[in-house]
Amino acid sequence: MKTAIATVSISGDLAEKLAAIASAGFDGIEIFENDFLAFDGTPAEVGRMVQDHGLEISLFQPFRDFEGMPEPQRSRTFDRAERKFDLMEELGTDLMLVCSNVSPFSLGGIDRAAADFHALGERAAKRGLRVGYEALAWGRHISDHRDAWEIVRRADHPNVGLILDSFHTLARKIDVNSIRAIPGNRIFFVQLADAPMIDMDLLYWSRHFRNMPGEGDLPVADFMRAVSATGYDGPLSLEIFNDQFRGGSPKAISIDGHRSLLYLADQVRRAEPASSFHVPEMPDRVAVSGIEFVEFAADEREAEDLGAMLHTLGFKRTGRHISKDLALWQQGDIKLVINTEREGFAHSSYLVHGTSVCDIGLKVEDAAATVTRARALGAEPFEQPVGPGELKIPAIRGVGGGIMHFIDAKTELANVWDIEFLSMADMQGPADCGLTAIDHMGQTMRHEEMLTWLLFYNSIFATHKTPMVDVVDPAGLVRSQAIENDSGTLRITLNGAENRRTFAGHFIAENFGSAVQHMAFATNDIFATASALIQNGFKPLIISPNYYDDLDARFGLDDDMLERLRTGHILYDRDEDGEYFQLYSPSYGEGFFFEIIERRGGYKGYGAPNAQFRIAAQKRFMRPMGMPKV
Numbered sequence: 001m002k003t004a005i006a007t008v009s010i011s012g013d014l015a016e017k018l019a020a021i022a023s024a025g026f027d028g029i030e031i032f033e034n035d036f037l038a039f040d041g042t043p044a045e046v047g048r049m050v051q052d053h054g055l056e057i058s059l060f061q062p063f064r065d066f067e068g069m070p071e072p073q074r075s076r077t078f079d080r081a082e083r084k085f086d087l088m089e090e091l092g093t094d095l096m097l098v099c100s101n102v103s104p105f106s107l108g109g110i111d112r113a114a115a116d117f118h119a120l121g122e123r124a125a126k127r128g129l130r131v132g133y134e135a136l137a138w139g140r141h142i143s144d145h146r147d148a149w150e151i152v153r154r155a156d157h158p159n160v161g162l163i164l165d166s167f168h169t170l171a172r173k174i175d176v177n178s179i180r181a182i183p184g185n186r187i188f189f190v191q192l193a194d195a196p197m198i199d200m201d202l203l204y205w206s207r208h209f210r211n212m213p214g215e216g217d218l219p220v221a222d223f224m225r226a227v228s229a230t231g232y233d234g235p236l237s238l239e240i241f242n243d244q245f246r247g248g249s250p251k252a253i254s255i256d257g258h259r260s261l262l263y264l265a266d267q268v269r270r271a272e273p274a275s276s277f278h279v280p281e282m283p284d285r286v287a288v289s290g291i292e293f294v295e296f297a298a299d300e301r302e303a304e305d306l307g308a309m310l311h312t313l314g315f316k317r318t319g320r321h322i323s324k325d326l327a328l329w330q331q332g333d334i335k336l337v338i339n340t341e342r343e344g345f346a347h348s349s350y351l352v353h354g355t356s357v358c359d360i361g362l363k364v365e366d367a368a369a370t371v372t373r374a375r376a377l378g379a380e381p382f383e384q385p386v387g388p389g390e391l392k393i394p395a396i397r398g399v400g401g402g403i404m405h406f407i408d409a410k411t412e413l414a415n416v417w418d419i420e421f422l423s424m425a426d427m428q429g430p431a432d433c434g435l436t437a438i439d440h441m442g443q444t445m446r447h448e449e450m451l452t453w454l455l456f457y458n459s460i461f462a463t464h465k466t467p468m469v470d471v472v473d474p475a476g477l478v479r480s481q482a483i484e485n486d487s488g489t490l491r492i493t494l495n496g497a498e499n500r501r502t503f504a505g506h507f508i509a510e511n512f513g514s515a516v517q518h519m520a521f522a523t524n525d526i527f528a529t530a531s532a533l534i535q536n537g538f539k540p541l542i543i544s545p546n547y548y549d550d551l552d553a554r555f556g557l558d559d560d561m562l563e564r565l566r567t568g569h570i571l572y573d574r575d576e577d578g579e580y581f582q583l584y585s586p587s588y589g590e591g592f593f594f595e596i597i598e599r600r601g602g603y604k605g606y607g608a609p610n611a612q613f614r615i616a617a618q619k620r621f622m623r624p625m626g627m628p629k630v
């Protein structure tokens with residue numbers, strides 16, 4: 001499989017774009033004419049630059065408003081084509097993309113267009129060049145790949161073929177199975193893009209909101225399955241017009257793009273084993289059966305504060321590491337580690353971010369295979385020297401440079417706690433508060449990073465995204481989207497802050513980057529947990545009484561329940577399937593906090609309607625600590 005990306009997809013000048021594209025592992029580029037026109041160098045120099053990066057120019061585009069023109073425009077478009085053929089020869093590419101005509105002068109008629117393409121094919125053939133025809137979703141006469149294919153078929157010229165673009169086909173909801181009947185060798189090129197489902201004008205949607213396959217809502221994998229069934233084995237090329245990507249990091253966007261193609265190809269290989277499509281093998285998406293542990297990096301003094309907070313939450317200190325300064329805290333199935341080592345990864349994480357989560361351990365079926373898949377998709381492996389008596393636990397880098405370790409039951413990794421930790425009886429341990437598991441973790445990041453991590457999680461793990469919700473912070477919007485598996489054993493919320501005055505934005509700024517901002521523990525009885533917490537000296541986040549008056553108006557709760565919520569500072573939500581109860585700790589440091597939740601029935605969400613009131617309460621609490629007043 002060859003991969004390519006259109007130069008419009010990323011930011012920078014041509015030289016920056018090429019460097020980023022090459023280092024992400026692409027084989028080729030689509031040169032967008034404007035990127036060439038803006039470049040101060042000859043076509044031959046561009047061709048050499050591309051070659052020097054180990055890339056090829058897979059395609060030159062776009063050639064607009066060609067087919068079906070009346071005279072005198074028709075003669076002029078052929079002259080224009082010859083000029084662009086000259087340019088292509090100098091650049092060193094043999095394929096031109098002709099997109100369907102949008103000119104008001106253009107005349108319809110399949111045969112007229114086919115005759116024009118036949119004539120263009122003759123001219124291209126003289127120079128050893130080829131032309132491909134793409135139906136733009138908003139083309140004046142041709143806006144459907146089935147019509148474009150009929151024109152190519154009737155043009156009946158070996159140098160004229162079809163170009164498919166998933167966006168144009170899927171945006172118009174054209175049945176992708178119509179692609180299966182097209183001979184693969186008549187498809188000259190395939191462009192791929194996804195997009196979030198937004199009801200808007202097709203052209204505007206296409207030019208501003210496309211994103212990488214797997215980042216949006218379009219069935220790009222179904223499209224690609226149909227393409228693979230044709231026997232097409234040419235490049236898969238990303239053509240992503242996206243306002244955010246145009247201003248983003250060319251390197252990061254290129255890496256995401258390359259990952260998206262590998263992930264897509266892997267899905268297609270599994271779904272269409274008979275296709276001739278040649279793609280690298282990798283283990284399947286990884287099922288996660290739970291969060292094995294979460295590790296905090298801290299110094300000794302802050303470890304004491306954090307330990308005191310855990311104590312009030314009902315955690316007991318149950319173990320210490322055989323040779324390192326690592327303390328294990330447990331309650332129910334939850335394992336938390338506080339790492340106060342003076343060297344190694346956790347220590348460097350502490351130096352950069354202060355006390356924060358530096359490592360997340362996930363339970364998987366095969367830890368080594370998990371890292372194999374992650375690496376195949378371009379994730380960064382993580383290793384550090386293993387001390388005597390310690391296990392080598394497979395790991396990769398995750399959000400904000402943090403580590404994700406993988407633990408499986410098929411190897412000795414399952415016994416890591418017995419092997420590496422000495423158990424200690426915490427005699428003065430607090431009363432258990434009924435916390436059973438980690439329900440979810442919230443990772444806070446810049447808004448622009450959300451698609452990166454969405455793709456990271458969903459390509460490596462058997463997870464899916466939930467719809468994006470807007471959370472209103474008094475200082476701006478925070479967007480929140482959950483990544484979860486079907487069984488609910490892995491739930492991660494990605495929270496994207498648009499500015500640093502929000503509670504989430506403040507956390508990123510002070511923490512020097514993206515990280516876990518909160519952990520939510522599950523209980524089976526929120527009221528019993530709430531009183532046990534109070535017994536332990538826990539002080540819940542104080543919620544405004546106004547919230548409870550509104551709750552009563554919205555849900556008509558009985559008086560007793562409402563009173564218990566109010567006195568316990570417990571937030572409440574309900575959906576078709578069940579109920580949700582939330583209780584918060586005050587925030588710690590620059591905005592880290594704990595949450596305790598109970599899900600009753602099949603409640604699916606995360607209490608988004610309550611987030612605004614929770615944030616307001618947290619900001620009231622933080623103000624004396626230097627949070628800008630908003």
Ligand SMILES: O=C(O)c1ccc(O)c(O)c1
Nearest residue numbers: 062099134165206207239
């Ligand atoms: O938006 C456009 O004009 C445009 C141009 C070329 C393409 O390949 C495309 O998909 C869209």
Ligand SMILES: [Mg+2]
Nearest residue numbers: 134165191239
């Ligand atoms: Mg296109």
